[in-house]
Amino acid sequence: MSGVALALEVVVVFFLALFLLHRYGDFRKQQRMVLFATLLAWFLCFLIVFILPLDVSTTIYNQCKIDNQVHLVASNTFNLDNTSNTLVSPTQRVPKTCHKPWSYIPDGILPVFWRVVYWTSQFLTWLLIPFMQSYARSGGFSISGKIKTALIENAIYYGTYLLIFCSLLIYVAVSPQWHLSWYDLRTIGITAANTWGLFLLVLLLGYGLVEIPRSYWRASCHGQLLAKTYFKAAKLMTEKADAEENLEDVIEEVRTINETIKYNHPLRKCIDTILRKCPFEYQEKLGRNMDDYEDFDDKGNPYPSKKSLVKLHKRVIYAVQRHNRTQVQWQILLDEAFHLEDVAKNETSSTHQFIRSFPSAEPPGWNSKYLYTPTVEWYWECVFRRWCYRVLAVVLCVFSAAVVWSECTFFSTQPVLSLFAVFIQLAERDYNYVYIEMACFVTIFFLCYCVYSTVFRIRVFNYYYLAPHHQTDAYSLQFSGMLFCRLTPPLCLNFLGVIHMDSTISHQQRQQTAYTSIMGSMQVLSFIANGFYIYYPMLIVLLCIATYFSLGTRCLNLLGFQQFMGENDLTSDLVDEGRELICRERRKRQRTEDGESRRREWRERYSDQRERYRGRNKSAYSELKEADSSSTDSGKAQSRRDHSDNAELLQDVEPLDFNGDEPLETDNRRYAGGHYLSTSASRTRIFDDV
DSSP, rough: OHHHHHHHHHHHHHHHHHHHHHHHTTTTOOOOHHHHHHHHHHHHHHHHHHHHHHHHHHHHHHHHHHHHHHHHHHHHHOOOOOOOOTOOOOOOOOOOOOOOOOTOOOOTHHHHHHHHHHHHHHIIIIIIIHHHHHHHHOOOOSSSHHHHHHHHHHHHHHHHHHHHHHHHHHHHHHTTOOOOOOOHHHHHOOOOHHHHHHHHHHHHHHHHHHHHHHHHHHHHOOOHHHHHHHHHHHHHHHHHHHHHHHHHHHHHHHHHHHHHOOOTTHHHHHHHHHHHHHHHHHHHHOOOOOOSOOOOOOTOOOOOHHHHHHHHHHHHHHHHHHHHHHHHHHHHHHHHHHHHHHHHHHHHHHSSSOSSSSSGSSOOOOOOIIIOHHHHHIIIIIIIHHHHHHHHHHHHHHHHHHHHHHHTTTOOTTOOOOHHHHHHHHHHTTTTTTHHHHHHHHHHHHHHHHHHHHHHEEEETEEEOOOOOOOHHHHHHHHHHHHHHHHHHHHHHHHHTTTTTTTTHHOOOHHHHHHHHOOOOGGGGGGGIIHHHHHHHGGGHHHHHHHHTHHHHHHHTTTHHHHTTTTTHHHHHHHHHHHHHHHHHHHHHHHHHHHHHHHHHHHHHHHHHHHHHHHHHHHHHHHHHHHEEEEEHHHHHHHHHHHHHHHHHHHHSSOOOOSSSSOOOOOOOEEEETTEEHHHHHHHHHHHHO
16 A cells, blocks of 8 residues: 555645646647646645645655664663763663555655655746746737747746845855755755745635635625625626726727728738737628738838837737636626525525526436535525534634744754644554554645635635636736645645744654755845744734735725725625616516527427327328228229129120110219229119110
């Protein structure tokens, strides 16, 4: 089982990152390199979170073996000194049987694994992803043009870093008291990256520790949740209208340039590229300007430059993406608002059957037919859901309080005040590796959830915005991957310090984890290792207090950014406006549903009538066929009987002379069943002649 656990977690983490990328990105429209870079960044960050508990359990097992070896050496020394009348007693604890963990990873694998994961993620976050961000947002019409734009933007960005690094390097070289090797320089670089990540980590973690439990508690309050949905509807409608107006302005500019640049202009290919980025309905209106086949005149008309077309191309890409995102988000928000209104209506239902306003929106399946029936849905939506959310909010509050306490006391080793360190040490005494791994995974997963969910909720003026349902642009996807790569290593290092598995912070002589070994000795910069890493996380207390009293929300509201605040007049106005918008959309959808139901009833009625008409025609045709066949059979039988009677009568009659002067009588016959039959009058004349 040594390599199975590692391989299994690698596969699980890969599909988890792929699932999240599919939820937020668009595999069909976005560039393959952008998707690959984002997937690799998310995969490596999630991999650190999932593999670190295995590293902790393996380290505890190795520490057990080291303790046994030390105890054995100390016992032998005591025996030798005892024979020479010297009283020396071993100070080591009595060894226990070291049971190998089920997920034990052999020596030498994890250090190589961590080096590959860490340095690959650092390469992504500091070099490749910033370059891919500039490449994705570039409005160039060729690969070389986009690469050139990306290189220029990143040269300006990294020029400052390079200048600072060179200045520090020259200072270290000329200072006689500094004698740094390549190993020390690498450690300084890692420390600088982790310090920057820890600075941002505390800000995001302080917000998530309070906001996540509060969001689940508010989700249990149905009235407040519905009011917030109305508020979001009013804001989103404003953004949606602004996106449509912006798209119309950009399309109008594209139309003007499209009419100016003729078919044989050298920049016509650039215009065609811009037209392909426009929505399909606008492409049909714009078309290609092929009505004038005269050669262009450089002096006669003021043609735009290629640089201006590059800027226009960039604006078109952004405007189209924003327009599509707001359209999809509006439909999703409408469905959410309709569902919450349905829950409010069904709470007073005496039948305990959940009735939807628009049942055709979700087609019935086997799940809703056998498992999630209307009765089960009513009890879940109207009774159990709110209590489940409240219990979950209380549990998350307890976890948040434990994290805040441990972050403020993890530097204390005697006594041990960090709660997570106490739990791990209690499990270490019995070498309960399953409990150790589960405790480590739950703790680090909660920390990552608080940080990552804050990253997914951040929205910076539509410049960075992670939107689900495949509506996240390439820049936001890569920016999130860059943040994950910068936040995950310091988060995991902080977690190891909280559970007292980092000797640099806990000052304990014990076996280091393989993850800590790649960080080097932080004592190279003692003021950071003994100061910033220990005391800076205490600011989480202040950030949690500020988040609890919504100081950030209040400041944004004062600056003019509309935020949901229950006691604010502007919030009430936006809630009322959102309620009216939802009512209008409900009436519109209801008319659409009624029209669809009428068309469906007409089609069903028409199909029933056609089936009945087909049935009547089929029965009439079968009756006519039966009558035809019966008349045919009766006619054949009658002719056979008449022929036999005539034959019997004519046997006793003399032959007639047909050579007489009298003309032959006309043979009157009737048609029945497709055969001519002789009438009784003809038979009478024959008998008269006899």
